[in-house]
Amino acid sequence: MPELPEVETVRRGLAPAMEGKRILRVETRRKDLRFPFPENFNQRIEGAKLTLMGRRAKYLVAELSNGEALIMHLGMTGRFTVHGKTSGRFHHDAGGDEKHDHVVFEMQGGARVVFNDARRFGFMDLWPADSLETYAPFAGMGPEPISNEFSGAYLHAAFKGKKTPVKSALLDQNVVAGLGNIYVCEALFRSGISPKKLAGAIRRDKLEFLAVEVRKVIEEAILAGGSTISDYKSTGGELGYFQHAFRIYDREGEPCLACERPVKRIVQSGRSTFYCAACQK
């Protein structure tokens, strides 16, 4: 489920159950996800209070009272569910019984927060909270697309001289952080730019459009609670509904919403790209 809007939706779902609460106990049911859990993972977080549930790009960053930051990535299929008597929406069962439930956090206040990840591309890590900028994936990472730093001028500078297709450039987390395959396709369609166009060859005025559409599609998707693909559910079991607002993603062969010509699908750097050859130049 996880591009920026989905991760932000998860963050908002976890915050009421975890923020300001002590982590009473952590159950890790295997020694690794994508990577091994860090050394003494359980001991290092049990008993600590989770002071802030934050997010950077597609990473959840939970700051703990002991100075550690618990960094969590959902990979492709990672999902969190909140169980028990907590404020807000939650599952009324005990939780932790599903296939691929790998980690269970027992929180002060009674919530059980369960991490499930079928493909195990997700991971958890610990890093000093006061030097997150030195955490390898964050070093060199581009701005958030909904930040003031992100603009047409920024893209103009970031794309300067780049001979890579704009689709690949936007997927590069060091250019802009948090976009993935779906929202890149959507933003390129909305701004009328071909995914094959070389990043460095796009006119400045088009980059202004692109920056605006990237921001808009991400903001709209956050408001919709993210996109639900397959049977993804957010922390309380509710579905995001932005998938109904897809204008180009996963619409191969269907009529373009602007010109009615069939939507094309190509593969770029191993990922599907959906676009309209007539509307995107």
Place this chain on the structure above:
DNA sequence: CCGCGATCCTGGGGGC
């Protein structure tokens, strides 16, 4: 520096 393919995993869907 760049694009590309392979890779880490499991599951769902379509074709036969």
Place this chain on the structure above:
DNA sequence: TGCCCCCAGGATCGCG
């Protein structure tokens, strides 16, 4: 029903 192949929201690494 079963089997096989392809596909999937991510990200890294090695190769040419």
